[in-house]
Structures are given as structure tokens and as C-alpha cells.
Amino acid sequence: MAQLSVNVNKIATLRNSRGGNIPNLLHFSELILNSGAHGITIHPREDERHITTEDVFSLQNFLIQYNRNVSFRREFNIEGEPSERFVNLVLKAKPDQATLVPVRPGEITSDHGFNLNDKSEADRLAPIIEKFHKENIRVSLFMDTDFSQYKTAKEIGADRIEFYTGPFVHAFDKSEEAGKVYYREYETAAENAYKLGLAINAGHDLDTNNLKLFSHIPHLEEVSIGHRLITQSLIDGIEKTVKSYLKILSKETES
Incomplete structure (x- = not known):
């Protein structure tokens, strides 16, 4: 079963729209984890329009405390650009996984993955990955389905790739048949990544409709989902929503 890491950026966005601490990011993170999610994802952008630097360390401390009292460890995934600001933040917060x-x-x-055909891009990422590995931080690279680049991803030290699933989702939104066309591209890309020793994550606008298909991607380790999950929770509540995603990932809905 693929793991579910819930991106809580949208909770922070709503809080920041009024100032103060409502909705409380840690409270919602606890509800999410208590509902069975396997981890929390954040993307602390430079402009702090949702997740702030203070949030990063509040969540770090929250997860340390939370994991002392549970039977399976929940992970902390921090994603962001390969900048000095982001690298320093990750090295201080020491998440389980950094997604570049x-x-x-x-x-x-x-809205796009890395272009590792650009040697300067690969050269920029390699020392960052090395720094993260020295702190025992797993590294995932946000990538498209051009699997010709995956050998470079492996060579510069990436542990995983995270599929940018936007093209699949946009096609699926038009029709399930259109989505299946793109699904096959991800399926092929996943097999090629796995052969190279790369584990596979995925994320961007996955929901309880398109995930019924996408969850069958071979060797899928983790999905990171935020916007559509939080949107659905406005109707169904966070606990019911998280459990509905987990049910799909466990394939319980299949006959």
C-alpha cells in the first residue's frame, strides 16, 4: 500500500488570510494523523504565503512528540526549491524526507519537474543531495515522465522521484479515458525508475476519483496530497476525507 502524506499548506493559507492562529495548524495535523495518514508534507515558500519558518519548527517538534506515543512512525516531508534558504531550513528541521x-x-x-538534461541543473542538485544524506535525510526529486533523465537522478544521489501528476489529472478531469492515456506514460516511467533503483512518490491534484486509477502505478511508495484533499474535507470533514483516501490506496474499494 502506498503511504499517504497530507500537505497542510492550505490550512496555513486559511489561517494567514485572517492572521492569528485559527485554524490551528498543529491541531489539524494531529487530526490528520489520528485519521491514519502516514505523514505530513509542507512546502515553505520564500514569501511565507502559507507555511512560515515558525511553522516548520512547530511541526518538527509536534511530530517528535506525536511519534513517542504511536505504534508506527509518521514522517515529515519538506518540499521546496534547491536554494540556500531552503537547504539551511531543511538541515535545521531534519525531516525524514526532503523533496526538491x-x-x-x-x-x-x-507545475513541472526538473530538467536533468541540463547539466547545470544536475550539478546544482548533487551537492545539496549529498548534504541531506549526511544528515540521514531521504531525498526525492520532482520529475516528469521523461525517464531518460532518471539515470542522472540516480547518479546524483536521489533516493526517489516524485511524479508531477498534473498532466494525468488534467486529462482525467476531461474524461477517464483521456486519463488512461497519460496513466500509461506514468506506468512506463515507474517501471524504468524502479529498474534504476529509484523509489516512486507522486503528487499534484490527486483526489478520490483519479486516485482509483493512479494508485495502481507499479512500485508506488507515497502520494503527497494537499489542495484537493483539504477541499474535500470542507464537505466531508478531515477524518472522513483522510480515511477515504486511505481506503483507495489500500485497494479496499475493488471487488
Whole structure:
């Protein structure tokens, strides 16, 4: 079963829209984990429009305390751009996993994977991955389905790739048949990544409709889901929503 890490950026966005501490990020993170999620993901952007630097360390301390009282350890995943700011933040927070993501200035959300055909990009990432490994931090790279680049990802030290699932989701939103066309690209890419020794994560707009198909991607280790999960929780509540995602990931809905 693929693990579910819930991205809580949107909780922080709602809080920041009014100031103060409502909704409380730690309270919602606890509800999410108590509902069975395997971890918490955050993307602390430079402008702090959702997750702040203070949030990073509050969540770090919360997860340390939470894991002392549970039967299976929940993970902390921090994603962000390969900048000096982000690297220093990760080295201080020491999450279980750092997901490196290419970021364009002013972007609303991540919308593409790394281009490792660009040697300068690979050269920039390699020493960052090495620094994280020295602190026993697992490293995942946000990637598209061009598996010709995965050999480079492995060579520079990545432990995992995280599929940017935007193209699949946008096609699936039009029709399930259109989604299946893109699904096959991810399926092939996953097999090629696995052959190289890369584990596979995935994320971006996955929900309880498209995940019924995407959860069958071979060798899928983890999905990181935020926007659509939090949106659904406005209707169904956070506990019911998290459990509905977990049910799909466990394949319990299949006959």
C-alpha cells in the first residue's frame, strides 16, 4: 500500500488570510494523523504565503512528540526549491524526507519537474543531495515522465522521484479515458525508475476519483496530497476525507 502524506499548506493559507492562529495548524495535523495518514508534507515558500519558518519548527517538534506515543512512525516531508534558504531550513528541521522541486518566481503552484538534461541543473542538485544524506535525510526529486533523465537522478544521489501528476489529472478531469492515456506514460516511467533503483512518490491534484486509477502505478511508495484533499474535507470533514483516501490506496474499494 502506498503511504499517504497530507500537505497542510492550505490550512496555513486559511489561517494567514485572517492572521492569528485559527485554524490551528498543529491541531489539524494531529487530526490528520489520528485519521491514519502516514505523514505530513509542507512546502515553505520564500514569501511565507502559507507555511512560515515558525511553522516548520512547530511541526518538527509536534511530530517528535506525536511519534513517542504511536505504534508506527509518521514522517515529515519538506518540499521546496534547491536554494540556500531552503537547504539551511531543511538541515535545521531534519525531516525524514526532503523533496526538491523546481520553482519559478511568482508561480502559484508547482507545475513541472526538473530538467536533468541540463547539466547545470544536475550539478546544482548533487551537492545539496549529498548534504541531506549526511544528515540521514531521504531525498526525492520532482520529475516528469521523461525517464531518460532518471539515470542522472540516480547518479546524483536521489533516493526517489516524485511524479508531477498534473498532466494525468488534467486529462482525467476531461474524461477517464483521456486519463488512461497519460496513466500509461506514468506506468512506463515507474517501471524504468524502479529498474534504476529509484523509489516512486507522486503528487499534484490527486483526489478520490483519479486516485482509483493512479494508485495502481507499479512500485508506488507515497502520494503527497494537499489542495484537493483539504477541499474535500470542507464537505466531508478531515477524518472522513483522510480515511477515504486511505481506503483507495489500500485497494479496499475493488471487488
